Amino acid sequence: MSWGVDRATLEAGRDEAANEVAANPCSRALERLGRAHLWLDELEPAAACFREAAQDVERRVEAGGRGDAASRGQTGTLLRLAGEHAAAAQWFARALEDTREDAILDMAAYCYLLDDQQAALAAAARALKRRPLLEIVEALARGRAEQAPDMAVAAREHAIRVIRAERTPPYEESGGPHLSLFDWLEEAFVVEAQLRGEAVCDHVTMLERAGLVSPEEGRQRRRRRPLDLLPAPGRVTLVRITPDGAPVEASLEVTDPGGLTTLVLDPREGIELTVLLLMQFGEFIVRIQEGEYGESEDDLDDTYDDFRSACTAAADWLRAYAPDPPGGAWAADTIDALVAASVR
Numbered sequence: 001m002s003w004g005v006d007r008a009t010l011e012a013g014r015d016e017a018a019n020e021v022a023a024n025p026c027s028r029a030l031e032r033l034g035r036a037h038l039w040l041d042e043l044e045p046a047a048a049c050f051r052e053a054a055q056d057v058e059r060r061v062e063a064g065g066r067g068d069a070a071s072r073g074q075t076g077t078l079l080r081l082a083g084e085h086a087a088a089a090q091w092f093a094r095a096l097e098d099t100r101e102d103a104i105l106d107m108a109a110y111c112y113l114l115d116d117q118q119a120a121l122a123a124a125a126r127a128l129k130r131r132p133l134l135e136i137v138e139a140l141a142r143g144r145a146e147q148a149p150d151m152a153v154a155a156r157e158h159a160i161r162v163i164r165a166e167r168t169p170p171y172e173e174s175g176g177p178h179l180s181l182f183d184w185l186e187e188a189f190v191v192e193a194q195l196r197g198e199a200v201c202d203h204v205t206m207l208e209r210a211g212l213v214s215p216e217e218g219r220q221r222r223r224r225r226p227l228d229l230l231p232a233p234g235r236v237t238l239v240r241i242t243p244d245g246a247p248v249e250a251s252l253e254v255t256d257p258g259g260l261t262t263l264v265l266d267p268r269e270g271i272e273l274t275v276l277l278l279m280q281f282g283e284f285i286v287r288i289q290e291g292e293y294g295e296s297e298d299d300l301d302d303t304y305d306d307f308r309s310a311c312t313a314a315a316d317w318l319r320a321y322a323p324d325p326p327g328g329a330w331a332a333d334t335i336d337a338l339v340a341a342s343v344r
Contacts, residue, residue, distance in 0.1 A: 002316055003167045004214035005207065010040050013171035021049075027056040028174045031078065036171035038081070039182065039203045047082045054078035069098035073110065073177035080113070081183070089114060095177070108137045109178040117145040132162045132320050136184045140191055149195040156188035160210050161328070165320035167302060167313070185210060228306040230254060230261065231342040238341055240334055242266065242326045252338040261307075263314075265334045266326045273323065273331060275314045277307070284310035290323055311339050 014036035020029040034049030054075050061071045076091030096110040104127045111120035120141035124134055136158045143151030163181050173180035179187065186206060193200040207213050235253040242248055251264045261277040274294070276287040283303040290296040300317060304310035315332035322328040 002211065002312060003164050004212040005039075005169050006214045007040070007204075009169065009214070010036055010171065013169060014040060014042075017171055025052070025056070027053040027060070027074075027078070030056065031174040032171050034078075034081065035173055035180075035182070039170045039207065041202045041204055050078045050082035051084070054082065069095045069100075069103075069106065070177040072098065073106065074175065076113070077176065077178055077183070092178075105131060105134050105137070106177060108134060108141070112137050112141050113178065115144075117141040121145065132158055133181075133184070136162070136188070140184075140187060143191055143195065147195055149192045152188050152192035152195060156185060156192065156210070159185040159188055160212065161316075161320040163210075163212065164316040165318075167300075167316070228308045229343075230307045236338065236341045238334075238337055240330075240337070243330050244325050246325075248326075250334050250338055252342050254342075263311075263335060263338055265318075265331050271323065271325065273326065275311075275318075275335065277310050277314075286310050286314050286317075288314065288317060288321075308339070311335050 014033065017029060017033035017036050021033050023029075030049045030053035034046045034053065037043070037046035037049060057071060057075050057078065061067050062075070072091050073095035076088040076095060079085075079091060080088035092110050092113045096107065096114065099106050099110060101107075104123055108120045108123040111117075111123055120137060124138040124141070127134055136155045139151045139155035139158060143149065143155065159181060163185065166181060168181070170180070170182040173182060186203070189206050189209075190200050192198075201209070231252075231254050233254045233256070235251055237249050237251045240248055240250050246268065248266055248268060249264075250266070251262075253262045253264075254260075255262070258279055260279075263275040263277075264273075265275065266273040270291070272289070272291055274289045276289065278285040278287060280303070283305050284307070285303055286300040288298045288300075298317075298321075300313055302313065304313055315335045318331040318335070319328040322331040326334075
């Protein structure tokens with residue numbers, strides 16, 4: 001099952017952040033607490049936390065003469081979350097003035113937040129490399145510019161993929177120069193509802209509709225199933241047809257139950273997309289490699305206590321970040337097919 005949060009997790013995050021605020025009421029702790037309140041639909045305490053966090057950034061950074069585009073964008077974001085949109089716009093405008101020309105994502109985001117959708121689209125068009133977060137901003141800007149709710153839906157799906165890849169709950173997001181992943185998810189729901197002339201749903205409903213609510217019951221008592229257990233040493237192969245029509249041999253090889261499992265998804269020269277599961281202290285580290293000899297390499301932040309969880313995390317990451325070709329959906333489906341074949 002893909003990653004998600006439940007009410008108990010959000011409440012635990014809220015309580016942890018509240019303890020942090022009690023010990024040190026800095027902007028980071030206040031923002032974390034505000035985000036926990038927000039996604040529990042506790043809107044008044046959320047707004048109060050965001051407002052106080054913005055005041056803290058302004059007092060510590062701006063008043064001290066250390067303000068820059070990032071801190072001004074952060075202040076604007078906190079005020080926007082507090083519902084003070086006019087004040088937020090002033091800070092976004094100052095952030096945009098200080099943003100470097102090559103900071104494409106930041107420039108596009110600030111233009112979007114200032115409701116200059118054409119400027120946001122123009123900034124995004126200058127990007128040499130497509131980044132998932134930039135695609136979210138671009139889709140929302142296009143949706144508003146063209147009055148196209150389907151573009152807001154596309155932005156929402158982009159956000160969901162990246163949230164599942166990053167696996168950072170909303171109450172751990174803080175300190176960004178503009179909207180966080182969960183903020184962009186919320187914005188996608190808001191834009192779609194506005195363009196369709198519908199009421200905006202609450203935050204709990206947003207999580208449910210996004211498929212980001214994890215089951216609350218039975219998670220600790222769940223019995224291990226075959227997919228949880230590492231297959232016996234050996235190698236399984238499958239012929240898969242990539243979206244661009246190429247037949248490739250994908251493989252899953254367990255060389256050492258206590259060490260290394262290798263999933264080769266697309267072995268074609270120049271792509272060589274591979275997932276490594278490395279056992280360390282009884283848990284799996286997930287490493288994604290691209291190119292010959294792993295020229296590009298990413299380790300997921302978490303570790304995983306069973307085979308299925310590790311493979312699911314890899315699939316979630318690839319849906320957001322896999323190269324194209326072969327594409328994220330195809331790579332994730334190939335992992336699922338290899339795992340299923342390995343336990344027959």
